Amino acid sequence: xxxxxxxxxxxxxxxxxxxxxxxxxxxxxxxxxxxxxxxxxxxxxxxxxxxxxxxxxxxxxxxxxxxxxxxxxxxxxxxxxxxxxxxxxxxxxxxxxxxxxxxxxxxxxxxxxxxxxxxxxxxxxxxxxxxxxxxxxxxxxxxxxxxxxxxxxxxxxxxxxxxxxxxxxxxxxxxxxxxxxxxxxxxxxxxxxxxxxxxxxxxxxxxxxxxxxxxxxxxxxxxxxxxxxxxxxxxxxxxxxxxxxxxxxxxxxxxxxxx
Ligand code: NI
Numbered sequence: 512x513x514x515x516x517x518x519x520x521x522x523x524x525x526x527x528x529x530x531x532x533x534x535x536x537x538x539x540x541x542x543x544x545x546x547x548x549x550x551x552x553x554x555x556x557x558x559x560x561x562x563x564x565x566x567x568x569x570x571x572x573x574x575x576x577x578x579x580x581x582x583x584x585x586x587x588x589x590x591x592x593x594x595x596x597x598x599x600x601x602x603x604x605x606x607x608x609x610x611x612x613x614x615x616x617x618x619x620x621x622x623x624x625x626x627x628x629x630x631x632x633x634x635x636x637x638x639x640x641x642x643x644x645x646x647x648x649x650x651x652x653x654x655x656x657x658x659x660x661x662x663x664x665x666x667x668x669x670x671x672x673x674x675x676x677x678x679x680x681x682x683x684x685x686x687x688x689x690x691x692x693x694x695x696x697x698x699x700x701x702x703x704x705x706x707x708x709x710x711x712x713x714x715x716x717x718x719x720x721x722x723x724x725x726x727x728x729x730x731x732x733x734x735x736x737x738x739x740x741x742x743x744x745x746x747x748x749x750x751x752x753x754x755x756x757x758x759x760x761x762x763x764x765x766x767x768x769x770x
Contacts, residue, residue: 556617559742559743559746560740560742560746561749562711562742562746562747562748562749562761563749563761565740566710566737566738566739566740567710567711567739567740567741567742567746567747567761568708568710568711568712568713568714568734568739568740568741568742569594569595569712569713569714569741569742569743569744569746569747570592570594570595570714570716570727570730570731570741571594571595571596571597571621571661571683571685571713571714571715571716571744572594572595572596572597572716572717572718573596573597573599573623573661573715573716573717573718574597574599574602574623574627574717574718574719575596575598575599575602575609575717575718575719576596576598576602576603576606576609576610576613576718577602577606577718577719579718579719579720579721579724580596580606580609580613580718580719581609581612582721582724583718583724583727584609584612584613584616584618586724586727586728586731587616587618587727587731588616590728590731590732590735592731592741593617593618593619593741593742593743593746594618594619594741594743595618595619595620595621595659595683595743595744595745596613596618596619596620596621596718597621597622597623597659597660597661597683598610598620598621598622598623598645598648598649598657599623599624599625599626599627599645600622600623600624600625600626600641600644600645600646600647600648600649601625601626601648603645603648603649603652604648604651607648607651607652607653608652610648610649610652610653611652611653613653614652614653614654614655618743619659619743619744619745619746620649620653620655620657621657621658621659621660621661621683621744622642622645622646622649622657622659622660622661622680623645623660623661623663624641624642624645624660624662624663625640625641625642625644625645625648626641627663628641628663629663629664629666630662630663630666630667630668630671631662631664631666631667631668631671632666632668633671635670635674638670638671638674639674639678642660642674642675642678642680643678645657657680658679658680658681658745658752658754659680659681659682659683659744659745659752660675660680660681660682660683661682661683661684662682662684665684665685667682667684667757672755672756672757673755675754675755676754676755677754677755678754679754680754680755681752681753681754681755681756681757681758682755682756682757682758683713683744683757683758684713684757684758684759685713685714685715685759686707686709686711686712686713686714686759686760687703687704687707687708687709687712687713687714687715688707688715689703689704689707689714689715689716690703691716691717691720691722691723691726692717692720695720695722696722697722697723697725697726698726700716700722700723700726700730701726701729701730701733704716704726704730704734705729705730705733705734708734708737708739709760710739710761711747711760711761711762712760712761713744713747713758713759713760714730744758747761748761
């Protein structure tokens with residue numbers, strides 16, 4: 512058992528770097544330099560696409576983090592897809608490790624209220640408390656302060672618009688809704704999203720349901736085959752979202768081929 516543990520430990524310690532060192536040593540005469548390979552800096556991530564030209568789609572995941580979020584992060588990483596996560600504050604406070612991991616993987620973290628309250632009917636005091644506590648939970652876990660809010664149930668109001676404007680947050684709704692919270696059928700969810708997707712769209716999904724998470728590989732593969740590129744919500748709008756304003760999709764651009 513000890514041997515197995517040590518081997519496992521060694522194999523995690525000697526990834527590609529070990530092989531590269533060996534190859535380098537074979538090709539070169541031994542010298543002081545070949546003993547210490549220069550550390551390779553991580554290449555910077557490629558710039559996001561221009562969504563007024565490219566066929567962009569923003570996948571968004573609400574209500575987490577939950578146990579199933581880890582599985583989703585693996586799926587997105589394997590396909591190099593970035594998404595936006597609208598976190599419920601009390602869930603973020605319970606699972607700071609998943610919040611951190613989501614941020615480290617390059618996804619966008621956003622606010623979905625602390626207790627999933629109906630903010631469109633809430634008092635100013637409740638709205639401020641719901642948003643501030645969620646921002647704090649996300650910041651404590653990841654160092655990031657979200658600037659996007661998805662009001663639970665899509666319920667908004669003039670008052671919510673005023674408060675979010677003052678807090679510097681834009682409101683993000685959606686274009687595509689497969690009702691995955693009600694319909695727990697992976698094939699149905701996948702079919703609905705693929706059918707309703709359009710350039711500049713925002714897809715509403717819930718990573719708290721495994722039936723949804725398991726629809727994501729096919730959704731991504733089938734839409735990528737149709738030429739879609741997946742971006743975060745901020746990337747979809749070129750990083751220019753106005754606080755207080757509601758966003759449902761990136762309005763038609765000349766290059767997008769829709770009216
Ligand atoms: Ni929700």
